[in-house]
Amino acid sequence: MRNTRQRQVVLDIVRSTNTHPTADWVYEQARKVIPNISLGTVYRVLGRLQEEGLVMQLDDGSRKSRFDGHPGPHQHIICERCGRIADVPDVVDQAATERVQQMTGYQVSAHRVEWFGLCPECQQGG
Amino acid sequence: MRNTRQRQVVLDIVRSTNTHPTADWVYEQARKVIPNISLGTVYRVLGRLQEEGLVMQLDDGSRKSRFDGHPGPHQHIICERCGRIADVPDVVDQAATERVQQMTGYQVSAHRVEWFGLCPECQQGG
């Protein structure tokens, strides 16, 4: 794994925000620093960062992936109106995991929780 | 909402299995009954059934949606090798929901849990 300028810029960007941005947003930001960086490179770098565990990839219910430069055991709540994503602590404990394992026979390696609702801002505007 | 042959066939198919099939699989099954049914119609009907709450739409991590003709409060565990999806009871309770609501300020309307792991069959084959 080589330490390229592109890799460093993408990592910095995805770590600089807590908005869980799309690949396209990361791309737009990256172009401000490296104007001719390609979208393919952004996807390639984000994919590699995810494999290395430096980035989480989220699904907000739309077709676009969203990325989180602050990995670690936490979950997400997504506003159904504006798409805003906030962090939420994990509510699934070891006992629940073992229960699921017992019941299904699956060997559980991970879980993911998404909450949906209205963010405070969107609750205001009828 | 009109009760068309296409709608009835798609609903029957998606209710006839517990494999959480893809739109394409539903389409192939439907063609056995209505040979010239179009894929667009299958998508349209599935989308409408979901709006009506008769069908759940799942995300298995791949690019394809999967559909569940047995909606209601339950969750899913997905095999990371073969993609098989099994049902799992919900481990998230009212207390957890209220805690999340308090902490984030979001008004929670739904949640989704996906477990990942190896199904019993895939644990066998090295």
Added chain:
DNA sequence: GTGAAAATGGGAACGAGTATCATTGCTGTT
């Protein structure tokens, strides 16, 4: 039956993401 509105079929279009490949530029070695 008749008419208005909704649904369909077929095919084109869309778009997020992936693949390809010639070129570039890290990095370890001399």
Added chain:
DNA sequence: AACAGCAATGATACTCGTTCCCATTTTCAC
């Protein structure tokens, strides 16, 4: 510092699940 090897990049073509379009068909309230 030059070099060699090879991983990473930029540009662009491609994939394919899903959505859109519209002329035609079908449903259903009357």
